[in-house]
Amino acid sequence: MTRNYSGDILIVDDMPNNLRFLSTTLTEQGYKVRSVTDGLMALTVAKAAKPDLILLDIMMPNIDGYETCVRLKADEKTCDIPVIFLSALDEVIDKVKAFTVGGVDYITKPFQLEEVLARIQTHLSLRFAQKEIRQLNAELEQRVRQRTVQLEQEIAERLQVQERLLHLALHDVLTGLPNRTWFMKRLEQILQQANQQSGSHFAVLFLDCDRFQSVNDSLGHLVGDQLLVSIARRIQLCLRPGTMLCRLGGDEFAILLQDTEKYADAIKTADDILRELAAPFQISEYQVFTNVSIGIVIGNGVYRQPEHILRDADTAMYQAKANGKARYQVFEQTMHNLALYNFQLESDLRHALERQELEAYYQPIVNAISNEITSFEALVRWNHPEKGLVVPNKFIPIAEETGLVIAIDLFVLRQACQQLRIWRDAGIVKHSLTMNVNLSVKHFMSFDLLEQIDRVLEETGIDGDSLRLEITESDIMENAEFAGKIIAQLHDRHIQLSIDDFGTGYSSLSYLHRLPINHLKIDRSFVMRIGKNGKNTEIIKAIIALAKSLDMFTIAEGVETQEQLAQIRELHCDFCQGYLFSRPVNAEAAQNLLLTGFKTQA
Template sequence: MATPPDDRLDQLLELVVELASGDTGARMTPSPAADEIDAVIVGVNMLAEELQALNGDLEARVTERTVQLEQAHLQLERLALYDPLTGLANRTLLGDRISLAMAHADRGAAPPAVLLLDLDGFKAVNDSFGHPVGDLLLVEIGRRLREMVRETDTVARLGGDEFALVVVDAGHEQVLAMAERIRVALQAPVQAGEQSCWVSASIGVCFAVRGQDAATLLRDADTAMYAAKNGARGSVQVYEPRMHATALSRVLLAEDLRVAIADDQLLVHYQPIVDLTTGRTTGVEALVRWEHPERGLLAPAEFVGVAEDTGLVTALDRWVLRTAVAQLAAWRSGFLRGHEFAMHVNVSPIELRTPRFAEGVLDCLAEHGVPPGDLVLEMTESHLMGEDAGTLSALEQLRTAGIAVAIDDFGTGYSSVGYLRRMFLDVVKIDRSLITGLDTDPQQHRVAAAILAIVDAFGLEAVAEGVETAEQAERLRALGCRYGQGYLWGLPLPAEGMTALLVVSAAMNPP
């Protein structure tokens, strides 16, 4: 009987081909013969098992790496498009959303509106409670903003304490109503950790027009926001084209001021402070002026705000201090030798918070040989409302050295009586608004009497600003106010003119 043909070699060849083509699940069953061919079949099957296991492991690793890459991509996208602190959109994503809304407007939809918000008082929170509390405040502000907009709108944090909203498919009245709701909501206290923080928001609104790009729209909203800040803080301002011209003018003025400080275009004028009992001039206030090469003599109100916004106020304040102290030294070396006399110099809150501020003041006095007791540093009450540890430390250092500290424009802030309790104060300068009408209005007389009584109760000296008539001066004297300042005794004068007046005063009132 003939032996059937053995086709195992052909089957084995087919198995190798299948495995080579990628079918790692292919297998071949050995025959009962259990000979050398079957041994090869078993070996190939074992190799196939290893290949299949290896292939499965590789596929699992590829899947895992793919998931990791996708997650990394999402994380990078989030970092690129979202603010890591608040989870809000960032400036990049905001620009994309504005561009998308403008593209829809080009196809017939209503153009979007952009609201830009800047928190008023945020720096005081950071300075008083620290940056962790400030971060919690920003997160809570972001949450409130998200709750007040629709799902179709975008809320973004641009950095620092600036937020922006893109409002789509809404009319002007709807947008302004939303801005007002936000303004009111942000006036409520915010709980940041264990601290209750009070801030407000200055809001600029810009309604887009077709064809406008995202950068221009944001710029105009920012311009409107600064108009709100420079006006009544915590208000809403709608962008108008004239605002851009004003903003550009401020930029140019800042550049001119930078040159003016370096090129000695600034001047100091001096206004007398007079003892109401004796009529003797006991001090002067140094008031900066700017001899602009094209615009003529500029008063502080025309450029100090620009200096504060651009960071130039520190250089400006230091220049005024050096000039005033040098002038005082010159007077002291001559006709004012032995006389009671003080130089009043205004200090911005920015300068007050700079490192080594107190040391710089003391070095300036030492350089010119002026005793610390001859200097009075003035700061407005509203600027002291955000006092921080650095400010208080500087004030304490100044007081310890013998330099007096005065609150300027007293009566125009929010916490006047509370500030009179502070241990760093020596002088209270009563704002002119409380002096106007003192000689004709009985109500104003009673208000002035009450304020002077409070100042006296805290053991402080009072200087009445804005005194214009002899009757006002006499009523202030009768109420116990010791010093006055105002047009009654003359306008602020350059050093030469003030020197002439002081020579006469010194001669009439010898030490």
């Protein structure tokens, strides 16, 4: 039976919403909670109150989480307090640094509450177990002096407790597999052997479950946990005896293949695993389909640190996901170079947000018949101090991975609403002109999206009916139930919703017709190939018919030629957007379009 340990917890986070959410939740769970907003306050409170556990954010003012942890570990009064990092940073190098400075665990934001509670309970259990063993040792020493007859029995009892503690420290509670700590210790031993013995090779496989989060979101964490156990068992069926399989955390696993001298051994193992996991999993009454993306590193004397091996395997795994998931990718040095480039780009992007290097550009959306500008789509551009103007496809993927995209979305939303207010106050636009703003799925599914939108609208004096949010079709349908609730609340605020890139993903028409969606944007790939022979015309015609049957408007993206415009008009599409009218331009140029119109003869 699992024992629940209550205790004192100190939460350190500069985001009030996070503090309030965690404090309330943990207090309801029976913990005594203190919270502070920066590292310096954390050091003071930790010395005075001596909490049993610290939840520590990384990105904070004054001193960051890493420096805070270093100072805690350097002080004899606080050095033994376990620290769990909570951070939006999800790179292996960030996690490695967290463990290097003394952290005992690392949870990536946006976190799952059940995971946070489980990690807290595990480390509190370990801490209190350590206290118990220290107390037991003290009692044993006293009793040895009084009652020597039972010495052997008591020593055996202490050894059992120590073995239990060691097992708890080195194994994953859910699957029973070795955990990250044990894996890294073993990997370090194998690496030392490879460096000492010429020709000694090994391989590391880094596995990450595909679409596991959607299982948790739709079926619950109990089903998710059972799925992880089933995945671990199937993977073990593919491994030869003595091969180490560990759970690194979350839905990540790692395999250590010893005495392998060629890629073929690792690739065969990866193929066996992918084939084994292809069959559906029966979890309770649910049939679940999932697989894994696998990164492979062949280890030899070139590597010096085990962390670098895991880093490169993780990099290769992400490449496998980018290539379509449910496949493997062998690490190549060019991937590391790209990872370093992306790391620098991420660092620059964080500074860009701080230094206000981002700028909203505007592309007009026009009435297909009258050519009148009815709205603008606000698009982000990055004025890099060295690289000049950087377009979104160069940095938005990095922003999506790191969570920075939420801050970018919010910046564009606020700047677009402010610009619309300026134009209205100057009498340049009618009240009917709207602003289209793109939302990433991470932002669309964030718990405080509506609060953020309400705040921007209030600050800028813009009504909800002047705002149209764009999100892709696949993002809505992958999270249909939750998305439906958010869309309904947006509709209550008279905020319009547009489905972007329509026709390229998948839709449940039976569900789509129940959502209060205003516009379907026909993807540019269909418009570009409409051609002289009318290629893709039937697809566009079908989308327009569908939209009209659901009382929605249609917008054709990527209109670049008079011929395309003519066919779009002939199909009775409502609105157009594309280079034929204007490229995305800054606010000044957009204002000129409003005042002078288009140069095209559209």
